[in-house]
Structure formats: C-alpha cells, structure tokens
Amino acid sequence: MAAFDQLENRWRVFGASVAGKSHLDKGIPCQDAHAHVKVGASLVAVVCDGAGSARHSELGAQIVATTLAQALADALRQGTSIQNLHDGALALAMAQVRGALEEMADNHGAVLGDYATTVVGAVMGPSVGLFFHLGDGVGVAQLDDGGEVISLPANGEYANETWFLSGERWRDQLRLLPIPRSVRGLVLMSDGCMPFAMSKHNAGLYVPFMSAVQNYLSCMDDIALGEQALAHTLLDPRTHQITGDDKTLLIALRA
C-alpha cells in the first residue's frame, strides 16, 4: 500500500529554456536555466533568469538553479520540514549557494555581479509547500481544490529593473510564500514567458495558453518528447511579436 502511495505521488516535470529573439539575433546564449529534483513524494524546482547586463549570467543562472535545487533536496533528505525551510533553512541554503558562487567568481578573476541572476522556485511536499522568490518571474501553484497561489515578481518601482541573488540586499528581497494545501500542478516561469503564460495583471495562469500546454503534457508518457514539444512552443515565431527575451517554463504535474 505504501508503494502504491509513492506511485500516486509521482511528479512528472517538464522544463524548457530557450533563447529569445533578441539573443538569437545577436548570437547570445540563453541566459535562463531551470532545474528540479524529486525527493520521495516531494519536489524541488528552480528557475533562474540571468541578467542581460552581467558578463557570465548564463553560467550564474545554470549554477544557481542546479546547486540550489540540489541543496534543498539534500535538506529534505536530512529531514528538514517545509516549516524549517520557511523559518531559516531556505535562506541558509541560498546563502551557501551565493557564497560558493562568490568563491568561484574570485577564482576566475570575476565578481559576484558578473553572475547576476533572479531566482523563483518551490519546495512542494505531499500536503504543503513553499515558494521562494528573488526578483521577477512567476510561480503558480494549482491547488487540488481549485484556485491558485501565485508568487508574483518584485521589480522595485520600475518594470525594467529587478533584484538579483548577487545583490547586497538579497536577504531583504527574498520572499517566501507558503502553499497551504496539496496541489495538482506547479508552474514556474521566467519573465519572458509572463506576457503570454499569465493573464493581465498576473491575475492567474492564462488559460488559453496553459490549459492547451498542460493537457498535451499530461498525455505524454515520454518526458523528453514532452520537453521537446514545450521548447518548440516557446520558440514559436508568434512569441517574437510579444517578447525578445529568453523564455523558461517549468511545469510539474502530480500524476
């Protein structure tokens, strides 16, 4: 019976990061990244958006997404609860990732700001979870009983400015948002996807986009094929009329 429960709680995670039109035109690599780790019935997922103005932001986004997801998965394995994460363990893990990045910058004659990246992620257990968020991008938890919990972007006053993990005041800018009930789906995205994946004023997921995507993915047995289809959709030339930005979408479905 226990094994059956485990099976019931299996997550199916599809992620894609693609370069935006303005980066494709200039031959600049995609500066978005995503990562996830499954731990038992729980899921850790992270999306990072490297700053266009930073020298090594594509590396910063990749390293932070991967190492932060891993660090949080390790914490879960060691018995850290969602409540513990909320009460300091998450900020601690982030500080360690930031510290490691700073060390790497030192070793390469660079500075932390060269790896500037935003972070939006979630740790989701069987019944409750937590969003963590620094800068822009969006996280949406689709609750089992309907409704959504939305972790909104924070930009300061202006839409074309945001916060990064490399910033001095990252601890003040880090926002945690509890997910109070079990979910059927989790969606994380970088700001490049927001214009078409979110409805006006970020009031919720934009259904004409998201339900088509989720319905399609929910029928996909092959994760790799699903991710390929997702990437192709994000590269659709119609998106070029909407944004020149890199686009990342991570969709986790509870099977």
Added chain:
Amino acid sequence: MIPDVALVDNTEQRTPLVLVLDCSGSMAGEPIDFLNQGLALLEQELKSDVIAAKRVRILVIQYGEHDEAMVARNWCDAMDFTAPRLDANGTTPTGAAVELALAEIEQEKLRFRQAGVAYTRPWLFLMSDGEPTDRWQRGAEQARAAEQANKVAIFPIAVGEGANLDMLGQFSSRGERGVKQLKGLQFRELFLWLSASMQVVSQSRPGAQAQLASTDGWSVVPT
C-alpha cells in the same frame, strides 16, 4: 509543437514620456514651426512601432503666455496621440512648467499602481530657448531631487544661442553636463532619436541595459 496554443500578449506596461516645451515669444517663426514638425514626426514614428504605440504614454506641457504653464496634450498612449500645433508668444515660466510636469508624473504613477500597470522610469524633456521669467529655482530644486530619487530621468535641451545653459543645468542632477545643446534647429533629428529611444526603453527588460543611439545627430557639446 503543442497544438492549439494561444499566444497573445497580456502585458500591461507603460513608458511615460513628458515633453515640457518653451512656447514663449522668442520661439516664434522657424523654431516653433520646426518644433511642431518634430512633434508630428514623433507621433508618426511611435505609431508605426507596434509595441511602442501600445506602451509609450505621452504628456505635452507648453509654457508661455502670461507666465502660464499648461497641458497641451493630456496623458495618452502613443497610438492615440495627435501632435499639437503650438503657437509661440508670451513669457518663459520654466519653473512652473517643470513643477506641473513633476506633479503630473507622480499622479500618473499613482494611477498606474492603482490599476496594477507596470511602468518604466518616466522621461522628462525640458526644452527652452531663453531666460526664465518666473521664480524657477523651486522647480529646479524639485527636479534635481526627483531625479536623484530615481523618480524620473530629466533631459534639458538648450535651443538656440540665447538659452541659459547654467539655468537648464540646475534642472538636472548632473548639472550642466546633463544639458544637451540642440544643433541649429534640428528638431527633426531630435524627435527621431527620441522616438527610437522610446521604442528601445518601452521594450527593455530587467537586467539588460537599454542601448540608445548616440545623440550626435542633433546635439552639440556645450562649450
């Protein structure tokens, strides 16, 4: 490719642009004509860019008459903007015009916030060809403070030989270094540059520096 996916732009974002234009008597003749042509060009250029037409939001303030500063075109999206035809006569109440512009900007931001509309930093273009005739120092002080507090970016433009560069510099947190001297009456080049810059800024995203064209086409370095 996933079938039947709707891909539309749900973004609500605005880039406010305020033009504060000297319409005093000394602008009469060619200067005001060229300024009017420049405004018409701005209208045309912004409307021809799909994204800028939706996102750039314009307010035009004119000053002249009997020390009067007034709204010549109220806030509107570039797609709805019609360039005014300005007349030149009267005095030069530069301070009052800037005070009005700064107040309008904060009111518009408040409306954006209430409506949940994101916005980029407003740009304020202050153009003058002469000496202020009002008590302009208070407006200048407010302008510097607003710019230092990152509430607005201010671009003072000196028109013609009679403009007071020192005075205009006091409306910028960068002082006289912040002032651009218009080359002759090259309003056309100025407004083409402004339109191109608005197109870049209205589509700029966090973390990326907006790459603006050089101002060499219309400005000379004040000496």
